[in-house]
Structures are given as C-alpha cells and as structure tokens.
Amino acid sequence: MTRAVATGTAEIGSVPPAEALAPRRRFRGPGQATGAAYLFLAPALLLIGTLFFLPVLAALVLSFTDFDIYAIGDLDNTRWVGVRNYGQLLETPLFWTALRNTFYFALIGGPLSIATSLGAALLLNSRLVRFKGFFRTVYFAPFVTTLVAVAIVWRYLYHTRYGMLNYGLGIFGIGPIDWLGDPGWAMPAIILMAVWKNFGYNMLIFIAGLQSIPEELYEAARIDGASALQRFRHVTLPQLGPTLLFVAVITMIGYFQLFVEPYVMTQGGPLRSTTSVVLLMYEEGFRWWRMGFAAAVAFVLFVIILGATLLQLRIQGEKRA
Amino acid sequence: MKSGALLIMVLPLLVACSAHSRDDEVVVRFWGMGREGEVVAELVPEFERRHPGIRVRVQQIPWTAAHEKLLTSFVGDATPDVAQLGNTWVPEFVALGALENLGPWVRRSKAVNPEEFFPGIWDTNVVDGQLYGLPWYVDTRVLFYRTDLLAEAGYFSPPQTWEEWQDAMRRMKARMGPDRYPILLPTNEWPQPVILGMQSGGPLLRGNGRFGNFRDPRFRRGFEFYVSLFREGLAPAVSAAEISNRYQEFARGNIGMMITGPWEIGEFSNRLPPEVQDKWMTAPLPGPDGPGTSSAGGASLVIFRDSEHKAAAWKLIEYLSEPEQQIRFYELSGNLPPGRRAWEDPKLAENRYAHAFREQLERVRPLPKVPEAEQIVTKVFEQGERAVRRQATVDQALTTLDREVDRLLEKRRWLLAKQDSEADR
Numbered sequence: 001m002t003r004a005v006a007t008g009t010a011e012i013g014s015v016p017p018a019e020a021l022a023p024r025r026r027f028r029g030p031g032q033a034t035g036a037a038y039l040f041l042a043p044a045l046l047l048i049g050t051l052f053f054l055p056v057l058a059a060l061v062l063s064f065t066d067f068d069i070y071a072i073g074d075l076d077n078t079r080w081v082g083v084r085n086y087g088q089l090l091e092t093p094l095f096w097t098a099l100r101n102t103f104y105f106a107l108i109g110g111p112l113s114i115a116t117s118l119g120a121a122l123l124l125n126s127r128l129v130r131f132k133g134f135f136r137t138v139y140f141a142p143f144v145t146t147l148v149a150v151a152i153v154w155r156y157l158y159h160t161r162y163g164m165l166n167y168g169l170g171i172f173g174i175g176p177i178d179w180l181g182d183p184g185w186a187m188p189a190i191i192l193m194a195v196w197k198n199f200g201y202n203m204l205i206f207i208a209g210l211q212s213i214p215e216e217l218y219e220a221a222r223i224d225g226a227s228a229l230q231r232f233r234h235v236t237l238p239q240l241g242p243t244l245l246f247v248a249v250i251t252m253i254g255y256f257q258l259f260v261e262p263y264v265m266t267q268g269g270p271l272r273s274t275t276s277v278v279l280l281m282y283e284e285g286f287r288w289w290r291m292g293f294a295a296a297v298a299f300v301l302f303v304i305i306l307g308a309t310l311l312q313l314r315i316q317g318e319k320r321a
Numbered sequence: 322m323k324s325g326a327l328l329i330m331v332l333p334l335l336v337a338c339s340a341h342s343r344d345d346e347v348v349v350r351f352w353g354m355g356r357e358g359e360v361v362a363e364l365v366p367e368f369e370r371r372h373p374g375i376r377v378r379v380q381q382i383p384w385t386a387a388h389e390k391l392l393t394s395f396v397g398d399a400t401p402d403v404a405q406l407g408n409t410w411v412p413e414f415v416a417l418g419a420l421e422n423l424g425p426w427v428r429r430s431k432a433v434n435p436e437e438f439f440p441g442i443w444d445t446n447v448v449d450g451q452l453y454g455l456p457w458y459v460d461t462r463v464l465f466y467r468t469d470l471l472a473e474a475g476y477f478s479p480p481q482t483w484e485e486w487q488d489a490m491r492r493m494k495a496r497m498g499p500d501r502y503p504i505l506l507p508t509n510e511w512p513q514p515v516i517l518g519m520q521s522g523g524p525l526l527r528g529n530g531r532f533g534n535f536r537d538p539r540f541r542r543g544f545e546f547y548v549s550l551f552r553e554g555l556a557p558a559v560s561a562a563e564i565s566n567r568y569q570e571f572a573r574g575n576i577g578m579m580i581t582g583p584w585e586i587g588e589f590s591n592r593l594p595p596e597v598q599d600k601w602m603t604a605p606l607p608g609p610d611g612p613g614t615s616s617a618g619g620a621s622l623v624i625f626r627d628s629e630h631k632a633a634a635w636k637l638i639e640y641l642s643e644p645e646q647q648i649r650f651y652e653l654s655g656n657l658p659p660g661r662r663a664w665e666d667p668k669l670a671e672n673r674y675a676h677a678f679r680e681q682l683e684r685v686r687p688l689p690k691v692p693e694a695e696q697i698v699t700k701v702f703e704q705g706e707r708a709v710r711r712q713a714t715v716d717q718a719l720t721t722l723d724r725e726v727d728r729l730l731e732k733r734r735w736l737l738a739k740q741d742s743e744a745d746r
Contacts, residue, residue: 069692070732072396073417077736088728181559183710269509270560271706286389288696 063295072289085296095297097272098280099304101187105276106255106308109191114244114251116199121206122236136207140200147197151264154193155180180266183273190261190274197261198254202247209243210236245316249309256305277301347633349377352391352404355384357458357620360653361405361641368640375633395419400625402634408445408621411454413692420453421624421631427452432639437660441617441685448690454621455638456659458650461615461685462512463677464604465585466578467571467597470496470503479604483546486607490555493577504550504578505570507561511698512616513580514705516606517543519686520613526726530691531734533726535701535719542609544705544715551709558709568592571601580606582618586674587655603677605684617685619659657682693729700725 038045063085070077089095120139124132142150157164158179166176179189213236221231237244258276262268268275268283277297285294353361358381365377380401382390388410394400395417406414414420423446427433435443438456446454464479471479474492490503497503506513519525523539526532534540550556561567570576572593579585589601606613622638624631640646647658648666657678658664664679688694704718704725713721 066732068732069392069413070416070736072392073419077732079735178559266560267509269706271710271712272703289392 059295059298062292063299065292066290067292069289071291081292085293086300089293089296089300094272094275094280095277098275098277101272101274102256102258102276102278104187105191105194105258106252109194110248110251110255112191113195113199113255114202114247116195117202117247118206120199120203121210122232124203125207125210136204139203142197143200145197147260148264150197151193151261155265158189181270183271186266186270186274190258190265193265194255194258194261198251202251205243205247206240209240213239241316245312248316249312252308252312253305256301256308277304345374347375347630349375349403349630349633349637350401351377351379351637352382352401353379354382354387354405354407354620356654357405357656358382360650363653364641364646364649367646368637371640372633372636375636377637398627400627402628402630403622403624403637405457405620406454406623408442408454408456408617408619409688409694411446411621411623412448412690412694414623415448415451415453416692419625419627421626421628422451422453423455423624423635424452426624426631426635427455430635430639433642437662439659439661439682439685441614441687442619442659442682445617445619445687445690446621454623455642457620457622457641458647458654458656459659459678459682459685460582460584460618460620460657461678461681462516462580462582462606462618463615463681464578464606465571465581465589466602466604467574467600468602469600470574470577479602480607481612482607483609483613487546487550487555490550490578491553494553494555497574497577499554501575502555502557502577504556504580505559505564505567505576506547506550506556506580507564508551508558508706508709509560509702511702512618513702514544514547515688515698515701516580516614516616517547518701519543519616520606520608524689525697526689526691526730529737530689531730531737533697533723533730535722535726541715541719544708544719546609547705548708548715552711560706572597583657583675583678584655586672589674603674605677605681612680612684614684614686615681617687691730691733693733696729697726700729 064080064082065071066079066081066085123129124135124139129135156162160166160176160178160181163179165179169175169177177185179185217235217239218231221235226234257278259278259282262274262276262279263282266274268279278301281294281297281301284290284297351361352358358379362379365379369376387407391400391404391406391410391414395414400419411420427435433455439459442456442459446452446456466479470493471477471489473496474489476485476489476492480486480489493503515525518535518540521539521542523537524534525540527534527537535544551558564570567576567579568588571579571589586603590598593601606615608614622641624634624638628634641650642660644658644660644663644666647660647663648668650656651658651663651669657675658669659682663669669675669679688698691697700722704713704722707713707721708715708718
C-alpha cells in the first residue's frame with residue numbers, strides 16, 4: 001500500500017524517475033560494492049597474482065633471454081636476446097616435428113576419444129544394459145590408474161614378439177607390427193593407449209548430460225515416427241550441445257599437452273616420432289637447462305591452445321546461432 | 322629474497338645438525354646417488370672410527386633426480402660438502418664455479434697418488450688444466466658376447482680389429498638367418514656411435530670446444546662403420562625401449578653380442594639361465610687397426626667450493642680412494658675401481674668377466690669437457706638413427722650434426738670471446 005503510494009508520487013513528480021534514480025544508484029551503489037568486493041577478493045587475487053600471474057610474467061621475460069646453465073652460475077652470463085628464441089624455435093626442425101606430432105595426437109586422438117566416450121555413455125545410458133554401476137566403474141578405472149603403471153603394462157601389450165596385441169592380430173593372419181619401434185606406428189599406439197586411458201572421464205560427463213535430456217523429447221520424436229538414428233541426430237546431439245562443447249575444449253587442451261605417455265613409453269622416439277611440444281619443452285628446460293628457450297616453447301604452445309580454444313568456441317557458437 | 326627463502330629451508334637443517342653433533346665434531350654432508358648412496362653408508366663407520374672428530378651424514382639421491390637436485394642446491398646455496406658426480410657433469414659444475422680445485426689437495430696428500438689411476442679416467446676430472454674431482458668408480462664399455470656363437474663362426478678368441486669383427490659378424494649372420502642378429506646396438510643409445518667415432522682418434526670438437534668436428538674423416542670412418550652394421554643387417558634397427566628383455570634375447574641366441582658396461586656382469590650372472598652361464602664372455606673393444614679405445618665414464622668425488630669443512634671432506638675422499646675401501650665398495654656394489662692397485666686384489670682378479678674391463682681401462686678417452694657434452698652425444702645418436710633408418714645419407718647426417726652442435730656451442734663461443742676480451746683488458 002505505502003509502496004504503491006510512494007511509486008505513485010514519484011511517477012507524478014516532474015522528474016522522470018527511472019532516469020533520475022538509475023544513474024544515482026549506479027554512481028553510489030556499485031562504487032561501494034566494488035570496494036567491498038575487492039576486499040573480499042583480495043586474498044584470492046593476491047594468491048593468483050603471486051602464484052600464477054607473476055610466474056607467467058617471469059616466464060615471458062625469461063623467454064626473451066638466453067638464461068641457461070651458464071647463467072645459473074653467473075647472472076652476467078645472461079643475454080637479452082629479444083625474440084631470438086622464438087626465431088630459433090621456428091628454425092628448429094625438431095620443433096616442427098613436435099608440433100606435427102602434437103597436432104596428429106590432438107586431431108586424431110581427441111575426436112576419437114570423444115567419440116569413444118559418447119559411444120560408451122550411450123551404451124551405459126541405454127535401458128537394455130544391466131550392471132550399469134559395474135561397467136561405469138570398469139570404464140572409469142583406467143582414468144584413475146597411475147599413468148606410469150598403465151604405460152608399463154601397455155608396453156608389454158605392444159611388444160613385437162611377445163605382446164598380446166600382436167598375438168591377437170596374428171590369429172587373423174596380420175603380420176607382427178612393431179608398435180613402439182616403427183616410427184609410423186608409434187603415434188597410433190600412443191593414441192590408442194591415451195584414448196583407452198582417458199575416455200572414462202568424458203564418459204561420465206556425457207552420462208550426466210544424457211540423463212538431463214527430458215524423456216518427453218524422445219517420446220514425442222518416437223510418436224512422430226523418428227528412427228533411433230534420427231532421434232540421436234535430432235534430439236540427443238543438439239541437447240548435448242553444451243556438454244559436447246565443454247568436453248571438446250577440455251579434451252583438446254589436455255591432448256595438446258601430451259607428455260607422460262611418450263615420456264614413459266618411448267622417450268619421444270623412435271626417430272622423434274612421438275616427441276610432443278611439452279616433451280620438447282621438458283627436455284630443453286629440465287634436461288638441458290636452456291630455460292629461456294624452454295619458456296619460448298611454452299608460450300608458443302599457450303598461443304596455439306588459446307587459438308584452438310577460441311576457434312572451437314566460434315564454431316560451436318555459429319552452429320547454435 | 323634468495324637468502325630469506327634459504328633461511329627457511331636451511332633452518333631445520335641447522336637445528337637437525339646441531340642436535341646430532343657435539344661442538345668439537347665436524348659434520349661432513351655427503352650426497353651419494355642411487356645404489357652407491359646406499360652402499361657408502363656401510364663404509365662410513367670405519368672412517369668415523371679412524372677420525373673421531375668427524376661425522377659423515379650420507380644423503381641418498383636417486384639418479385633420475387640427481388642432476389636437478391645438485392643444480393637447485395647450488396642455486397639455493399645449499400650444496401653438500403662432498404658429492405658423487407657423474408664424471409660427464411664435472412665440466413658443467415666447473416662452469417658454474419661450484420667445485421673446489423682439488424689440485425693443491427692432491428699435491429699435499431700422502432695417500433692419493435695420481436700415477437695409480439687409469440689416465441683416461443683421471444683425465445675426465447681435469448678441466449682447463451685443473452683437477453676438480455677424484456675418480457671413485459669407472460664405467461667403460463666393452464664387448465659382451467656368446468662364446469658358442471662366435472666359435473661356431475670360426476672365432477675361438479674375440480676379434481681385435483674392425484675387419485676381424487666385421488668378418489666374424491658376417492659369418493655369424495650367415496648361420497643365424499634373417500630374424501637373429503650378431504650384435505645389438507640400440508639406436509637410442511649414444512655410447513656405441515660415439516665410441517666407434519672416437520676410436521679413429523679424432524677429437525669430437527675443435528677450437529677448444531667451440532665447434533663440432535664430426536665431418537672430420539677420422540670420426541666419419543667410425544660413423545660409417547656403425548651405420549654399415551645396420552645396413553648390412555648385422556644389427557637390428559631397434560631402440561632400447563623395443564627390446565623388452567635383452568637378457569632373454571641374448572640367452573636364446575637371438576643376439577650374439579652387445580657393447581655395454583660393468584653393471585651387466587652382475588645382471589648377466591643373475592638373469593641368464595644356467596645353461597647359458599658358461600657360454601658368454603667379455604672382451605675389450607676391437608678398434609680400426611688393433612685393440613680399440615672406449616669411453617671413460619664413471620663417477621667422481623668432488624668437494625663443493627662453499628663447503629666449510631673442506632679438510633674433513635678431503636679426508637673422506639682420501640679414505641674412499643684407498644685400495645681396500647675401493648675393493649669393499651666393489652664387493653658391495655659391483656662398481657669397478659679406478660686405481661690399478663685395487664685391481665691387483667684377488668677378489669677382482671678372480672672375476673674372469675672383469676679382465677676385459679681391466680685391459681680396456683688402459684685405453685679409454687673422455688668426452689669433450691664442455692658442459693654441453695651430454696647434449697652433444699644425444700645429437701650424435703639422433704643423427705646416427707637417421708642414417709641407420711635411411712632418412713639421411715652419412716654425409717647429410719654428419720653435416721646436420723655439425724650444424725646442430727655448432728648452434729649448441731654458440732653460448733660457449735660467446736663466453737670464451739668475452740673471457741678473452743676481458744683478459745686483453
């Protein structure tokens with residue numbers, strides 16, 4: 001009652017109320033709120049600033065120097081080299097090999113991993129499947145197993161002469177494949193293992209996404225006479241859109257950072273066919289202590305991942321629009 | 322900033338030290354790597370008994386983390402007093418200025434006699450004419466071979482020259498068939514191509530370590546020999562990761578020879594089945610025109626420049642260098658001693674597999690004594706692998722090798738030029 005009166009009087013007043021009140025509130029209110037917000041944010045900002053932005057900035061500066069083992073002994077042995085590290089990086093054949101390997105891994109392994117996850121999620125979400133909890137656990141188990149242990153077991157599976165994989169292929173008359181020794185097969189072998197290792201996590205996310213699709217949509221589609229494939233194509237996929245985008249971005253970022261699998265299984269060989277950009281960075285930085293050069297590698301990788309993420313967001317955005 | 326962080330790190334250490342030591346006691350901190358770090362703890366009690374005023378605190382560091390840990394300890398001003406250092410790391414730590422010059426200590430010492438050590442091994446510790454480490458144990462590579470397979474090929478004693486070696490392998494291959502190989506040379510290991518390249522006598526670097534010297538005809542001769550073993554099918558083009566169990570392959574006669582180090586004596590004795598035990602032997606490496614040279618690997622004992630107990634640290638090094646302690650160390654770890662007197666001990670003389678190492682140790686050559694050495698030898702096997710897998714000709718591989726090594730040494734050239742200009746001034 002009183003409020004109604006109050007607004008009533010305001011409306012009657014000569015000054016248009018919306019214009020009169022809004023700027024004043026924006027001027028006073030948010031100003032105070034920002035101050036308090038910053039105060040509350042301060043601890044987190046301080047932590048992020050000192051533990052994240054500062055080191056990143058330091059690494060960026062480092063990438064413009066030739067900081068290395070000699071510089072550790074005497075800082076005077078550091079030279080400011082500008083973008084020479086970046087220039088040299090682009091001239092290094094090994095960098096391009098590593099980049100090609102990383103893209104190979106991400107562009108083949110990433111989609112393969114997402115497809116496998118989606119397939120497994122669809123299967124586990126089907127009403128026909130029994131023991132769902134059991135299978136979910138089994139499929140998720142590789143993800144939580146230590147990668148180093150897994151890699152060692154897989155190295156046995158891949159053994160040319162005694163490995164189970166070649167034994168299985170041999171039954172079908174397919175000759176022994178030198179999985180980790182042949183430069184052409186080493187990366188597919190790494191991809192296969194990585195997909196097996198990682199699909200469980202995305203599968204859980206997809207299951208959650210699938211379960212949030214309302215059953216009525218399927219019902220309606222069924223009444224309209226849509227086949228199972230059509231239902232998947234026109235109901236499931238569009239409804240999973242946001243989940244798919246999330247999974248795609250996260251998977252891609254993860255796959256661009258390929259490191260442990262080749263580090264444990266092949267040390268980047270044979271013939272550098274499994275050397276990834278991160279492995280190259282690790283070798284330059286912590287094996288040879290060429291910190292400046294390694295920092296440059298890190299920033300190039302950062303730019304690539306950022307670019308790929310933006311591209312993906314753009315594509316998905318266009319699709320939805 | 323550095324000292325603040327350092328204080329926080331070191332404070333508990335200081336407290337720990339003072340808790341254990343009395344005021345009149347000196348505590349020497351010793352860092353040992355891997356198995357050696359464990360074993361040295363058993364040698365320490367005798368040392369402490371002889372030197373009541375000195376206590377030794379041994380810290381074990383896994384080999385995989387050793388290099389990084391030593392560097393971070395240097396950056397953090399927390400280096401130990403004494404440490405075991407892979408002898409290819411010595412030039413690097415000398416470049417850092419982290420190591421004490423041991424020359425004066427040796428000259429004053431009554432216990433350590435440089436003449437007694439194998440010269441090639443001793444030399445690994447000498448950088449720019451100064452001594453920075455004392456050899457602790459040696460690691461050189463020799464030929465491990467199946468006596469029966471070699472005998473079947475008509476060789477009842479191991480080959481001495483490349484020509485004999487090649488002939489022996491060709492004959493072995495003829496009997497072995499396509500899937501079995503006379504020799505295993507894993508393509509991702511550097512010692513094999515580097516040793517063969519050094520055997521003709523050429524230096525790997527030229528101009529005081531300023532440039533690569535791999536197109537030198539002497540290196541080229543060894544490199545070509547290495548590549549030819551694969552191209553002829555005498556060695557399989559596989560990396561070490563692909564051979565899950567080399568002992569099994571050796572036991573089954575799928576592989577007739579390997580070039581490898583002293584730790585394998587123990588491995589072969591333990592892992593090979595009984596029926597093969599009297600069918601293998603070791604031999605010094607053949608060379609281009611007679612007995613060949615091999616690598617001068619191993620570990621040295623060093624004192625860090627920042628140590629406050631150098632006299633006590635030196636006493637520990639002297640003690641560990643005594644022939645009796647070297648023999649005990651050999652018994653405990655299987656590591657071969659760097660001094661000739663220890664080799665006269667019956668315990669070593671009785672080990673028939675060690676004889677080849679004894680002979681080889683008189684003919685070992687160190688790697689170039691530059692901090693970049695490990696990186697350089699990695700480049701050697703990478704280019705070797707390219708040539709082996711026919712992705713490059715020998716010429717192309719060696720040209721690339723020189724170019725890559727020259728690039729690696731750019732910083733070194735700059736530093737040397739800087740030092741020269743400072744010296745001129």
